[in-house]
Structures are given as C-alpha cells and as structure tokens.
Amino acid sequence: MLVALIDHALIYESLLGRFGDLHWWPAETSDEILVGSILTQNTSWKNVEKAIEQLKDGNLISLESIADANEEDLAQRIRISGFYRQKAARLHSISMEIVHRHGSLDRMRSIDTEELIAFFGGMKGIGKETLDSILLYIFERPVMVMDSYSRRILSRVSYPEYAEDHAIQQAALSDLQCSVDALKNYHACLVELGKNYCRKTPECAECPLKHDCNYAMDLSSP
Numbered sequence: 001m002l003v004a005l006i007d008h009a010l011i012y013e014s015l016l017g018r019f020g021d022l023h024w025w026p027a028e029t030s031d032e033i034l035v036g037s038i039l040t041q042n043t044s045w046k047n048v049e050k051a052i053e054q055l056k057d058g059n060l061i062s063l064e065s066i067a068d069a070n071e072e073d074l075a076q077r078i079r080i081s082g083f084y085r086q087k088a089a090r091l092h093s094i095s096m097e098i099v100h101r102h103g104s105l106d107r108m109r110s111i112d113t114e115e116l117i118a119f120f121g122g123m124k125g126i127g128k129e130t131l132d133s134i135l136l137y138i139f140e141r142p143v144m145v146m147d148s149y150s151r152r153i154l155s156r157v158s159y160p161e162y163a164e165d166h167a168i169q170q171a172a173l174s175d176l177q178c179s180v181d182a183l184k185n186y187h188a189c190l191v192e193l194g195k196n197y198c199r200k201t202p203e204c205a206e207c208p209l210k211h212d213c214n215y216a217m218d219l220s221s222p
C-alpha cells in the first residue's frame with residue numbers, strides 16, 4: 001500500500017534509530033556556523049572544512065575579523081570552496097553589516113524571528129536555505145531546513161505525490177512539535193541519508209526508510 005502523506009515523526013524515528021544524534025551544525029561558534037552556511041553553497045562539505053581551516057589559520061573565523069579583512073586575502077583562503085571571489089565579497093559585506101549594525105550575532109539573540117528574516121533575507125548571498133539554516137542553527141528558531149537532499153528524499157518517500165517546500169516545512173514543524181533539537185538533527189539525518197543511501201541512484205535495500213518510502217515500495221512491487 002502506498003503511503004499518502006509524509007509523517008515526519010515516523011521518518012525521524014527511523015533515521016534517529018540508524019544515525020543517532022549527529023550533533024549538527026559542526027562548528028565551534030555561531031560565527032563559524034554563519035561562515036559555513038555561506039561557504040557551503042554549491043560545494044561539498046569537505047571543501048567547506050578545508051576553507052574554514054584556512055580561515056582559522058589566518059585568524060579570520062570571527063565576523064569582526066572578516067569585516068576588517070582584506071577581501072583578496074579572504075578569497076585566496078576560501079578558494080577551494082568555489083565561486084571564491086563572490087563568496088569572499090559576500091562574507092565581507094555580511095560580516096560588516098552585522099558588526100556595524102548589531103555588534104555581534106550574540107547581541108542579536110533577542111530579536112524576534114520576523115525581524116531576523118527581514119535583516120538576513122535582504123542580504124546578497126543569503127537565499128532561503130541559508131536563511132533557514134541561520135534561523136535554526138544560530139538563533140535556535142523552529143524551522144525545517146529544506147535542501148537538495150531533503151527534497152530528493154521526501155519526494156521519493158511521498159512518490160508520486162509532490163508537496164511544495166512550504167507545505168513540507170509546516171508539516172515537519174507540527175509533526176516534530178517545533179522541537180529545535182529534533183529539527184536540527186532531522187536535517188542532519190536527512191543529509192546523512194542523502195549522502196549514503198538516497199543518492200541520485202538510490203540504494204533502497206539498506207536504507208532505514210525502505211518500509212516508509214513509496215518509491216522503494218513501488219520498485220519492489222510486482
């Protein structure tokens with residue numbers, strides 16, 4: 001029988017059973033999360049890690065230091081992350097905007113979510129996915145991050161039904177009772193699943209979602 005709707009609580013339970021708590025976002029500070037969320041656009045996390053190491057070597061991982069940095073130096077240090085000149089310019093301008101207007105990310109913690117969306121959403125280089133990551137991982141607001149992994153997995157789980165990102169995100173908030181910790185780890189687990197099982201060509205036999213996934217059940221039906 002095909003599963004008509006996505007039950008995020010059920011999917012998360014299966015993912016948690018396989019992957020456990022993945023402790024995302026992998027960063028030491030909020031500034032590093034923000035830098036990583038910009039660098040990760042259009043590249044692999046491995047490359048982001050190398051670029052962040054280069055920034056740390058030059059003491060350029062805080063927003064204050066990035067705001068004061070030479071843009072060409074920044075660009076050379078993050079070269080491995082691709083689109084490095086564009087990313088350097090964006091890191092520089094975003095850092096300057098935060099430091100000059102608010103002082104630091106920590107000082108922004110009491111700002112309400114709508115105001116954070118207006119502030120970050122208006123910046124070049126911060127699209128919907130990056131904005132949602134910032135809200136969830138830095139400001140601990142209940143948001144489901146939709147990225148290419150979650151889209152691919154959830155569209156297969158609900159196959160042939162298709163829901164818009166917004167509807168999926170709202171359902172996830174309700175199913176996971178707006179728990180920030182669960183939403184963080186749900187996103188992390190979906191990324192892990194997308195990297196290891198639900199690739200372009202899915203490996204359903206070992207996937208922890210094979211009994212909850214319409215695509216897998218459709219493949220195995222005679």
Ligand code: SF4
Binds near residue numbers: 204205208214215216
């Ligand atoms: S069962 Fe297959 S299609 Fe479904 S989520 Fe897992 S790998 Fe993807």
